[in-house]
Structure formats: C-alpha cells, structure tokens
Amino acid sequence: MRRRPFLTKEPTKVYRPRKRGTRLWLNVIFISVVTGFAGMSTIIILLRCLPLPDQSVVNPTEIESDDGLRLAEWTSSGTEQQAVPLSRIPQALINATLAVEDTNFYRDHAIDLKSTARALLVNMKHGSVVQGGSTITQQLAKNLFLSQDRTYSRKVREALFAMQLELHEPKDWILGRYLNVVYYGHGAYGVQSAARLYFNKSVDELNVAECALLAGLPKGPSIYSPLTSMDKAKERQHVVLQRMVAAGYLTQEAARTAYNTPITIAKFHSPIVQAPYFTQVAVDEAKRQYQVTNEQLYQGDVRIHTTLDPLLQQAAERALMTTLPKHSDIQAALVAMDPETGAIKALVGGRNFRMSPYNRVLAPRQPGSTFKGILYTAALEHGWTPANEVDSKLTTFVYGPNHDKQYTVHDYGDFYAERPLTLREALARSDNVYAVHTNLAIGPEAVVEMGHRMGISSTLKPYPSLALGVFPVTPLEMATAYATLANGGYKVSPYTVKELDSPGNSVQVHPEKEHVVSPQIAYQMTDLLTSVMERNGTGYSVRNYLHNVAAAKTGTTDTDAWMVGYTPNLVCAVWVGYDTNKPLTVAESHLAAPIWAKFMGTAQSHMPYDGFRPVPGLTRVTLDPLTGKVATPLCRTTEVDYFIPGTEPAEPCPVHSPPKPDQPKGPTNKLFEWFKKLF
Incomplete structure (x- = not known):
C-alpha cells in the first residue's frame, strides 16, 4: 500500500490587505479608550484635590410660629447630638444594614456598576427615574449634599460625590456617617434617635431582632413603621434576616430565633418640637389641605408658617401646669383662636405630650x-x-x-x-x-x-x-361655635397653617367667613354671657384673674368640666376630665374655670381691648329681674338688657310701681317722688 509522502514545503500564506474603514475604527476605539482613561484620571485627580462640599446644603423643613419663632425642624442630615461612633453600633445592626442595602460595600468602590446598569434599564423603560441602584456611599452623598429630586442630573452628581467621598474618607467613616443620618421614620434620623423612638433604648442595647427591624425601615419608613403597622414591619424584618443568612452573617436557625423574639415598641415618645400638640395639628393640616407628603417634609426645603402666638402658647401650657393636680391622671385641653379669622393661637392637647400624644382638643366629650x-x-x-x-x-x-x-x-x-x-x-x-x-x-x-x-x-x-x-363635641368645635358670637355672627373655619412654601408649591391662606347669625342676636348673647363672670354667676370665683370684661359659660357633667368664652379678639375653650370617663370629684369639676381665667387674663394683657361695643339696631332697657318688666326707681335689683326693637317690655314693674294719683301719698309714695325728681 503506497503511503502519501510527507510535504516538505510550508503551505503558501495568502495576505489580504485590511480595509481602511477597519483601521479607522480601531484608531477611534484606541483614541477613545486613551481619552476616556485620561479623562477619568483627570476627574479622579480633581475629585481627590477638591474639598468635599459643606454638608447639609439642603434647606431643612421648618415650622414657624406667627412671629417667626422656629417650632420644629426636619433635615435629611439628622441631628449631631444624636450621632454615635461606629464602635457603639451593634455588629448585628451593621451586618443587617450591609445585607439589605449594600452587600459589597467593603469590596466595591463608590458605584455598583451592575446595579446602576440594571436601574438605568428600568428607568429608560419607564421614561423617568423610578429605581436608584445606589450604594451606601451614594445614599450618604445624596443625604449630605443633594436634594431628593429623582432626576438623571442628580444621579450623575450623586455618583461624582460618592466617588469623591471614597477618595477622601475611609469605608468605616462612610458607614458610620450613613448610619447616623439615614431616615428611619417619624422624624428620627440616625440609629440612635431611631432606637429611642421605637424601643426607648440606646442603640448599643438593641438585640438582633430589633437591629433587623430597624435596618429594614430606610427602604420605606412610612410603610414599614412598627408604630403604624407591625405586620408590615415584621414582613420587612423577615426579608432582612434572610438577606443576612444569604450574606453569611447569620445561620438559618439564628434568623428564625431572631424573628420569633418578641419586640416591645415604646409606648411613649419624647417630644422633639416646641408646642408639640399644635405642631402635630399643623403638620396634619399641611398634609391634608395642601397635599404635602411625609417624604417632602423630610426631604427638606419646606416652610410652614403657622398661626401660633408663642406668648399665648406659653400662657396656655402654664395655666394647665399650675392648675392640674401634680399626682393625678386627670387630663385637660385648651384651644384659643382669633374669632375674626379662625386662626388658632394656642393649643394644648394634654398635660404631657411625651406621656400621651393623644390630642384631646380633637376628642368629643359632653359639653x-x-x-x-x-x-x-x-x-x-x-x-x-x-x-x-x-x-x-x-x-x-x-x-x-x-x-x-x-x-x-x-x-x-x-x-x-x-x-x-x-x-x-x-x-x-x-x-x-x-x-x-x-x-x-x-x-x-x-x-x-x-x-x-x-x-x-x-x-x-x-x-x-x-x-x-x-x-359629645370637641373643644375645637365649641371654640368655633363661640367664635360666631364673638365676631358678630360669622362662622369661621379654624386653621393653623397661614402660609406654606415648598418646591413647586406656594400657598397663602385667605380665611373665609359665612354669615350665620345676625349681629344683633350675636351681641345680645355676648352681653348675656358676661353675666356669668359677675356676682352670682358660675364663673365669678375666677373673676380676679381677669383684667377686663369677658363673655363665658361654664359646664359640668359627671365626667367633664368645661369653660368656653371670649373677648372681642380671642375665644378659648377648656376641657378637664379623665380619658377613662372616670367621674370627677367636686374639686376636680371646678378645674376648668381657673385654667381658662388664668390664660385669658394673660391674653387680655397681651391683646388689650376696650370692651364689647353694642351694635346698631338694639334697644337698651333696664329690667326688674323679679318680674321681667321695666324697672322703676323703686326696684332694688335691676339688670340691663338689649332687645330687638319692638320686642322689649313696655309695662313697668308691677311690684315696685308708684301709687295711683287718687291714692293718698304715704312714706313710700313720697320716696318715689324723691327718686323721680332725682332721675
């Protein structure tokens, strides 16, 4: 069998010339890579050389009183007083945060390219920024240096600031700062304030279960808050624990144990603002009337200008504090408003907001x-x-x-x-x-x-x-009703927000009135109500606190004590009682009047007036109260009343009338003649 001989020559190679277009593209790619590398290097050098911007450049949300006093402030940077070092933060909370927010925090750089690309595709599909894909460093950069707008330009700036942060600061510093400024809901920024808010503990006292619950909140504080929905909070806690298992921080058994660990949520929360009951009403009004969301409030740059008068607010709080028994569960509420506009000038919903944030100004009770x-x-x-x-x-x-x-x-x-x-x-x-x-x-x-x-x-x-x-009606309703009498017959709507400024929204409140009672009847009632503060009136015992005339009415049931009244420029309602409807003692049933009078006495000095001025269209008549007829000079007791013309009595008092002309004049008749000449 013949074998094929081996080839002794190399096969001939065929060389084909490259196309010019291919060479051009290679050159373009090479130049782009070099240029990109040089540009990126330049950007990194610049970011390393430039100092970090001032932190908290975003204006905080502010709530102000009528004269500009700051009542409350929210800012995305939290409060430095609540900051704790990373060494004091439990490892379980650190691990839980890393597992649910940024597993590769210590391995990757400032930007997670995979997550960013995935988010970019989702955003392009929706035509707007709906997903972030941010690392912990990016989230910190956003909180410290940027607004919360969801735009592409902000995302680019966020990425640059994140790179700059990691060029300037070590990872531990970034993580510690993040944990001290991230928002956990209900005005709590940072792990320390969140631990106090939800568990009434210092952060270093938290167990694994509590750490996992906290770590789940930043994704949606209003959704997963245990104060509003423990079921959703537990669902989110379960997600966090499973992420910790996947990341190797916990075993499945340890995660199950943590999930089944009972969690006790703090019942009471410390006030973080002045006039807390009023401030809460103002915030709720801003949300309800002007569609301000929780996110907008805590993102910053919102200004709520309220109707509160700080001096009157202090007077209201002082009146409650100095009148209510110190060692008692009895509660009280006070609300005062401008009767001409409905602007609420002072509001106290209970004796201690920290112990009980329940606002009794809005609670129905028997008047x-x-x-x-x-x-x-x-x-x-x-x-x-x-x-x-x-x-x-x-x-x-x-x-x-x-x-x-x-x-x-x-x-x-x-x-x-x-x-x-x-x-x-x-x-x-x-x-x-x-x-x-x-x-x-x-x-x-x-x-x-x-x-x-x-x-x-x-x-x-x-x-x-x-x-x-x-x-049952609320103290706010009673104040509104009596305001109708104080202002001459117009119903006003109570409000606490007079001006609101937020990005893309500016509102100024223009109060409206509705004429519901004639001015003559309103004045008649006002004049009649002043008798409550006179001798033999149920409010006379507290008259010494006042400096001028006032119209008022007391009220007492088995479980409720009230006083509602007004001057020409302020109306005030006070309620005292137990949340449990426990019957009042005789002494407790008289506590509303001194609270009202102490407050109104201060208000009279702060807002002086001449008195209630009669309106046209009324006739002034002096009566004998024993008969309801026109008083004569012989009547020992008289009262002055106002009548719609044509409704006033015309007959003189029959008991104290002078004798008829044909009767002999005795000593009484002579006395009458003397009074007649005198007048």
Whole structure:
C-alpha cells in the first residue's frame, strides 16, 4: 500500500490587505479608550484635590410660629447630638444594614456598576427615574449634599460625590456617617434617635431582632413603621434576616430565633418640637389641605408658617401646669383662636405630650352647660327675649307627638331658685329647668340646626336633653361655635397653617367667613354671657384673674368640666376630665374655670381691648329681674338688657310701681317722688 509522502514545503500564506474603514475604527476605539482613561484620571485627580462640599446644603423643613419663632425642624442630615461612633453600633445592626442595602460595600468602590446598569434599564423603560441602584456611599452623598429630586442630573452628581467621598474618607467613616443620618421614620434620623423612638433604648442595647427591624425601615419608613403597622414591619424584618443568612452573617436557625423574639415598641415618645400638640395639628393640616407628603417634609426645603402666638402658647401650657393636680391622671385641653379669622393661637392637647400624644382638643366629650350658648342663640332667633321668664323648680316635662314621654330635670345639687328667672339670670346660674323649657318651646330641631350653623359638626339629636349638652363635641368645635358670637355672627373655619412654601408649591391662606347669625342676636348673647363672670354667676370665683370684661359659660357633667368664652379678639375653650370617663370629684369639676381665667387674663394683657361695643339696631332697657318688666326707681335689683326693637317690655314693674294719683301719698309714695325728681 503506497503511503502519501510527507510535504516538505510550508503551505503558501495568502495576505489580504485590511480595509481602511477597519483601521479607522480601531484608531477611534484606541483614541477613545486613551481619552476616556485620561479623562477619568483627570476627574479622579480633581475629585481627590477638591474639598468635599459643606454638608447639609439642603434647606431643612421648618415650622414657624406667627412671629417667626422656629417650632420644629426636619433635615435629611439628622441631628449631631444624636450621632454615635461606629464602635457603639451593634455588629448585628451593621451586618443587617450591609445585607439589605449594600452587600459589597467593603469590596466595591463608590458605584455598583451592575446595579446602576440594571436601574438605568428600568428607568429608560419607564421614561423617568423610578429605581436608584445606589450604594451606601451614594445614599450618604445624596443625604449630605443633594436634594431628593429623582432626576438623571442628580444621579450623575450623586455618583461624582460618592466617588469623591471614597477618595477622601475611609469605608468605616462612610458607614458610620450613613448610619447616623439615614431616615428611619417619624422624624428620627440616625440609629440612635431611631432606637429611642421605637424601643426607648440606646442603640448599643438593641438585640438582633430589633437591629433587623430597624435596618429594614430606610427602604420605606412610612410603610414599614412598627408604630403604624407591625405586620408590615415584621414582613420587612423577615426579608432582612434572610438577606443576612444569604450574606453569611447569620445561620438559618439564628434568623428564625431572631424573628420569633418578641419586640416591645415604646409606648411613649419624647417630644422633639416646641408646642408639640399644635405642631402635630399643623403638620396634619399641611398634609391634608395642601397635599404635602411625609417624604417632602423630610426631604427638606419646606416652610410652614403657622398661626401660633408663642406668648399665648406659653400662657396656655402654664395655666394647665399650675392648675392640674401634680399626682393625678386627670387630663385637660385648651384651644384659643382669633374669632375674626379662625386662626388658632394656642393649643394644648394634654398635660404631657411625651406621656400621651393623644390630642384631646380633637376628642368629643359632653359639653354640659356650655352648650347653652348655642341653645339661647337659637331661642333669641326664634322670638325669645332676655325678659322671658321661667319658673325655676323641679319640673317633669311631658313631650312627644302624643305627649306620652316624660323628662324630669334636675339642677346641680337639686338647688332651685323657686321663682321665675329671666334669661340673664338663668344663664348666669346655669339653670337647667330654664334650658330644657326653652329647648322644648322653640323645638329641639331648631337648636340642632343652630349648632351646625355655628360650627358643630358632631352628631346632635333633637332630644329634650340636648339643652344640657349630652351629645359629645370637641373643644375645637365649641371654640368655633363661640367664635360666631364673638365676631358678630360669622362662622369661621379654624386653621393653623397661614402660609406654606415648598418646591413647586406656594400657598397663602385667605380665611373665609359665612354669615350665620345676625349681629344683633350675636351681641345680645355676648352681653348675656358676661353675666356669668359677675356676682352670682358660675364663673365669678375666677373673676380676679381677669383684667377686663369677658363673655363665658361654664359646664359640668359627671365626667367633664368645661369653660368656653371670649373677648372681642380671642375665644378659648377648656376641657378637664379623665380619658377613662372616670367621674370627677367636686374639686376636680371646678378645674376648668381657673385654667381658662388664668390664660385669658394673660391674653387680655397681651391683646388689650376696650370692651364689647353694642351694635346698631338694639334697644337698651333696664329690667326688674323679679318680674321681667321695666324697672322703676323703686326696684332694688335691676339688670340691663338689649332687645330687638319692638320686642322689649313696655309695662313697668308691677311690684315696685308708684301709687295711683287718687291714692293718698304715704312714706313710700313720697320716696318715689324723691327718686323721680332725682332721675
């Protein structure tokens, strides 16, 4: 078999000339790489040489009082007073944060190119920045140096600042700073303030379960907060623990144990602002009325200018503190507003915000006899006058379509005048028989309608007991209703935010009024309510705190003590009672009046006035309260009342009238003649 001989020559190579276009592209690529490398090197050198910018360049969110005093401030940089060194932060919290936020933090540089590319594809698909893909260094750069806008330009600047941070600072410094400024919800920046807020512990006292729960919050503080949803917080905690297992920080058994460890959330939270009850109302109003979100508040650059008067706020807090018993669970609430606009000038929702942030200014309670201010306004509008008299005695009223229902009325302590009372006397003494008689005479439906007209939004029912304030309303509602009387008959809407500035949104509040009661009736009620502070009135005992005339009404139920009243430029409502509806003692039932009077006394000095000025369209008449008729010079006791023209009494007091001309003149007649000449 013939074998094929080996080839002794090399095969001939064929050389083909390269195309010029290929050479050109190679040159372009080479030049681009060199240029890019040189450019990147230049950028790195510049970033290394340039100093880091000032931290916290973003303006904080500020809440200001009416005169510009700062009440609260939120900033994305947190507070330095709460900063703790990395050595004090539990390793479990560090590991949990790394596992859920940036597993490769210590291995990678400032930017995670894979995550950034993935986020870029998602953002291009949606046409906007919806996903970040940021490392811990990038997040810190954003918090320290940038706004929270979700734009491509901000992402580029964020990346540059992150690179600069890692060129200037070691990884431990970056991680420690991040843990001290990241936002954990409810105004808590940094791990120390978050540990205090949620667990009432120092951060170095946290266990693995608590660390995992905290580490899960930055992704969505409002979603995963254990204060609002423990179920969602636990779901997020489970995710964090599983990430820790995947990263090698925990075994599966240790993660299961941590997840099943009971977590006790702090019940009370320390106030971080001045006037905390008021500030919370203002923040809620900004969110509700002007669509400001939690994220916007904590991202910064929001300014909320409120209606608060700092001096009046201090007076309100001092009045509660100096009046309520020190070792007692009894609570109190006070709200004061400008009756002309509805601007809230002072608000205290309880005796201690730290111990109980529940705002009792917004809590419905039985108003008792303070509701009579609304009742008698309706009565005056339906033809009643200050001269109307009702016999004050134990009375059982029969009512209903078939007159088959009975309602027996008791006065406080079952003490009755046992004689007819005028409206002024009944209001000053807070007579319940007069109130129920009036309610049934004009129709409870008319009283309900008047209550809603004057600003009561709570449910009122047309029952005989409506006159005695048995249907719960809030102190804010009562202040609003009495403001209608103070300003001459206009319903105003209470508000706390007068101006709001945020990126892309600027609002100035222009209060609106609604005319609901005639100025004549409003003044009649005001004049009648001043008698409460006079001798024999239920508010007379605290009259010495005041410096000028005031209109007011006290109210007491088994569980609630009230006082609501006003001057021409301020209306104030005070409530005292127990959150548990525990019955008040006799002494406790008198605590609302001194709180109100102490506060209003300060307000009178701070906001002086001349008094209540009568409005045109009223007739001034001096009555004898015993008969409700025009007083004569012989009447020992008189009262001055105002009437709509044509409704005033014309007959003189029959008990103290002078003798007829044909009667012989005795000593009494001679005395009358002397008084007649005198006047």
